[in-house]
Amino acid sequence: MPLVRIDLSEARTNSAEIANAIHNAIVAIYGIPDRDRFQVINSCPGTVIVAEDAGLGFDRTDPVIVQIFTQRGRTDETKQALYAEIATRLAEVGVGGEDVFIGYVENGPQDWSFGFGRAQYMTGELAVPAVKSVAASA
Numbered sequence: 001m002p003l004v005r006i007d008l009s010e011a012r013t014n015s016a017e018i019a020n021a022i023h024n025a026i027v028a029i030y031g032i033p034d035r036d037r038f039q040v041i042n043s044c045p046g047t048v049i050v051a052e053d054a055g056l057g058f059d060r061t062d063p064v065i066v067q068i069f070t071q072r073g074r075t076d077e078t079k080q081a082l083y084a085e086i087a088t089r090l091a092e093v094g095v096g097g098e099d100v101f102i103g104y105v106e107n108g109p110q111d112w113s114f115g116f117g118r119a120q121y122m123t124g125e126l127a128v129p130a131v132k133s134v135a136a137s138a
Contacts, residue, residue: 002070021089072106073131
């Protein structure tokens with residue numbers, strides 16, 4: 001049940017395609033249900049997003065910033081597979097690899113409330129999702 005925040009410039013007129021590509025990558029790699037979708041899409045003036053190359057030697061033209069908040073427990077290999085799948089699917093909708101920036105934040109079941117001021121994983125209203133690895137989902 002990742003929560004995904006997507007920041008992109010107003011120049012990108014295909015925000016729905018971008019959001020779908022990211023969600024479909026998460027579904028494919030993590031094996032979550034298709035309707036387990038929580039995304040916030042923020043379209044900004046291009047001058048608001050600053051994402052330089054961090055010394056890697058390339059220029060970004062129109063970055064798409066993806067923040068993924070999810071439960072801890074996935075392997076580094078699974079995370080790498082997710083990053084690659086997101087980049088591949090974003091390339092299919094016109095986002096170059098140099099413009100894909102992903103931040104990944106892990107947390108626990110106590111860190112989620114789906115409404116009514118309760119932590120439903122902690123109260124038992126929702127089962128804590130099992131974490132799948134790349135090997136298990138392949």
